[in-house]
Amino acid sequence: MHKTLTLLLLALAAGGAAAAPADPLQAYVAQARQADPGFAPAASRGEAFFRLQRAAASGRIACTDCHTDDPRQPGRTRARKPIAPLAPVANAERLADAAKTEKWLGRNCLDVVGRACTAAEKADIVAWLISIR
Ligand code: HEC
Numbered sequence: 001m002h003k004t005l006t007l008l009l010l011a012l013a014a015g016g017a018a019a020a021p022a023d024p025l026q027a028y029v030a031q032a033r034q035a036d037p038g039f040a041p042a043a044s045r046g047e048a049f050f051r052l053q054r055a056a057a058s059g060r061i062a063c064t065d066c067h068t069d070d071p072r073q074p075g076r077t078r079a080r081k082p083i084a085p086l087a088p089v090a091n092a093e094r095l096a097d098a099a100k101t102e103k104w105l106g107r108n109c110l111d112v113v114g115r116a117c118t119a120a121e122k123a124d125i126v127a128w129l130i131s132i133r
Contacts (some may be wrong), residue, residue: 024101025126031117031119039120046128061111087132
């Protein structure tokens, strides 16, 4: 009985993961809810996170240093290479692939805050970028 339940839950978990692999917002919200079942993403917190890092400088680079203050605008890497806009409204390829978003947020968060961002922080950032018109 207990074994059957475990197998059922594993099957559900696998099915759930397979159903929404491409959407970073769904992926991060699901992850954040494992720690906090009541979690709901907030675009306002995501925007604050994106902008606050500059004030928290401590010698680290800020999100806005590479992506500008306006995610609808193209940015630049430290090597001056152009970066296409982050907001999906300006760049249809953005936030369409959870693996790509995770790869870049992994690097970017280490550079900016010196640690991995939490799933909740990433959900908020993505929710904000999607909300930009
Ligand atoms: C050192 C420069 C740099 C900094 C600082 C930086 N980024 Fe990025 N970011 C990049 C580059 C380069 C890419 C990949 C660009 C591409 O795909 O064209 C990227 C990609 C991303 C993506 C992936 C979007 C997608 O296509 O799914 C997100 C989201 C993002 N950055 C958010 C942030 C946030 C939030 C911060 C601050 C915590 C930040 N970035 C700081 C350079 C930077």
